[in-house]
Amino acid sequence: MNERSFDPVRLLRQAEPIDPYPVEPSDDEIAEQAGIPTASVVRFDMNTLAGGALPGAVKGLRSYHPDRLPEYGDQGLRELRRGIAAAIGVSDRRIVPGAGADELIRLLTTNVVGPGDAVVIATPTFAMYDVEARLAGARVVTVDRERPDRRQPAAQLRRAAMEAGARLVWLCSPNNPTADRFSSDEVREVADGLDAVVAVDCVYQEFAEASAGTAAEGFSLAGLQEELPNLVILRSLAKAYGLAGARVGYLVLHEALADRFAAARLPLPIGGPSEAAAIGVLADVATARARHREVVHERDRLAGELESRGWHVLPSETNFLLCRPAMGLVATEIADGLLATGIVVRSYLGGQLVDWLRITVRTADEDDRLLAALDAVLAGRE
Numbered sequence: 001m002n003e004r005s006f007d008p009v010r011l012l013r014q015a016e017p018i019d020p021y022p023v024e025p026s027d028d029e030i031a032e033q034a035g036i037p038t039a040s041v042v043r044f045d046m047n048t049l050a051g052g053a054l055p056g057a058v059k060g061l062r063s064y065h066p067d068r069l070p071e072y073g074d075q076g077l078r079e080l081r082r083g084i085a086a087a088i089g090v091s092d093r094r095i096v097p098g099a100g101a102d103e104l105i106r107l108l109t110t111n112v113v114g115p116g117d118a119v120v121i122a123t124p125t126f127a128m129y130d131v132e133a134r135l136a137g138a139r140v141v142t143v144d145r146e147r148p149d150r151r152q153p154a155a156q157l158r159r160a161a162m163e164a165g166a167r168l169v170w171l172c173s174p175n176n177p178t179a180d181r182f183s184s185d186e187v188r189e190v191a192d193g194l195d196a197v198v199a200v201d202c203v204y205q206e207f208a209e210a211s212a213g214t215a216a217e218g219f220s221l222a223g224l225q226e227e228l229p230n231l232v233i234l235r236s237l238a239k240a241y242g243l244a245g246a247r248v249g250y251l252v253l254h255e256a257l258a259d260r261f262a263a264a265r266l267p268l269p270i271g272g273p274s275e276a277a278a279i280g281v282l283a284d285v286a287t288a289r290a291r292h293r294e295v296v297h298e299r300d301r302l303a304g305e306l307e308s309r310g311w312h313v314l315p316s317e318t319n320f321l322l323c324r325p326a327m328g329l330v331a332t333e334i335a336d337g338l339l340a341t342g343i344v345v346r347s348y349l350g351g352q353l354v355d356w357l358r359i360t361v362r363t364a365d366e367d368d369r370l371l372a373a374l375d376a377v378l379a380g381r382e
C-alpha cells in the first residue's frame with residue numbers, strides 16, 4: 001500500500017464530515033484577547049446556573065474519597081437512580097442516567113434511527129439533535145418557526161412528522177433559545193398515536209416551574225408516559241442543579257423502553273466524583289428550588305433593564321433571555337464589543353436568529369457588569 005496516497009478518512013462510515021457543535025473560545029483565550037485576568041471573564045453564553053455550586057454538590061463531592069478512584073464504581077448507578085427517582089417522583093426503573101443530556105441525545109438517536117430514517121426537529125433549537133441525527137446517517141427535517149417570537153403550532157409539527165414518516169421527533173421544552181414551553185396538551189397533540197419516538201428535552205424545566213410558581217415537578221411530563229409510551233423525556237443536572245462540569249443527565253422512559261436503553265447505555269457513563277456531586281444536590285432539592293426562584297427574579301429585573309433600553313425581550317420560562325437589540329444596533333457587533341471586555345453573550349451568524357442575542361441570567365452583580373459594558377459599547381459607537 002502506498003502510504004502517501006492512503007486516505008484514512010475513506011475508512012469512515014460517512015464520506016462527508018458533519019457540521020459539529022461549535023467549540024466556543026475558552027475563558028483563557030477570551031481573557032488574553034481582552035487583556036484581563038481569566039477570572040474576570042463572565043459567561044453569559046452557556047445557560048449555566050448563576051450563583052456558584054449548590055451546597056449539596058460541594059458536600060457530595062467532598063464525600064467522594066480519592067481512594068475510590070482506582071475502582072469503577074456501581075455500574076447499576078443505583079444510588080444515583082434512586083436519588084433522581086426520589087427527586088422527580090418516578091420509579092427508578094424508568095431512569096437511565098448518562099454523561100449529560102448530550103450523551104443521552106446520542107444514545108437515544110442511535111437506538112431509534114439509522115441511515116435514511118427521518119428525524120423531525122422543531123427549530124430553532126439546541127444544535128445537538130441535528131448533529132447526532134446526521135452522525136447516525138438520518139435525514140433531518142426541520143420545522144422552522146414563522147418567526148423567533150411566534151410559538152410553534154403542535155399541529156404543524158405533527159403534520160410534518162406524519163408527512164416525513166419520522167421515527168424520531170425532537171421538541172425542546174422550555175426551548176433553547178426561544179425560552180418558551182410546550183404544554184402537556186401540545187406534547188400529547190404531537191405524540192398521541194404517532195408511530196415515532198417523541199423526545200422532549202426538558203433540561204430547563206425547573207426554571208419554568210420557578211417562573212410559574214408551581215410545586216416541584218409541576219410541569220413534569222412523566223405522568224403522560226402512561227398514556228403515551230412513545231414519549232421520552234430528557235433531563236439534566238447541568239443547568240438547574242449547577243453540575244454542567246460534572247456531566248450528569250438522565251432519560252425518563254416508559255418501562256418497556258427503559259429496559260432496552262439501560263441495556264444499551266455505556267457500562268459506566270458517569271465518573272465517581274460526578275456521581276457523588278449529583279447524589280449530593282438531589283438530596284437537597286429545596287435549596288436548588290430557592291436558587292431557581294432567585295434566578296427567575298433576577299431574570300425579570302434584567303429583562304426590564306434591557307427593555308428600558310429599547311430592546312425586544314421575549315418572555316422567558318428559563319434562566320436565559322432571547323432578545324433583539326434596539327433599532328439600528330447589530331447583534332453580532334454588540335456581542336463582539338462585549339467580548340472585547342471579557343463578557344460573552346451568544347450571537348448567531350446566520351439564519352432566523354441573526355438579529356438576536358441570547359443572554360444567560362447571572363447574579364445581580366454580574367448582570368450589572370453586563371449592562372454597564374453594554375452601555376459603554378453603545379456609547380463608544382456614537
Ligand SMILES: Cc1ncc(COP(=O)(O)O)c(C=O)c1O
Nearest residue numbers: 100101102126176203236238249
Ligand atoms: C436544550 C439543551 N439540551 C441539552 C443541553 C446539554 O446538556 P448537558 O450539559 O446535560 O449535556 C443543553 C445545553 O446547553 C441544552 O440547552
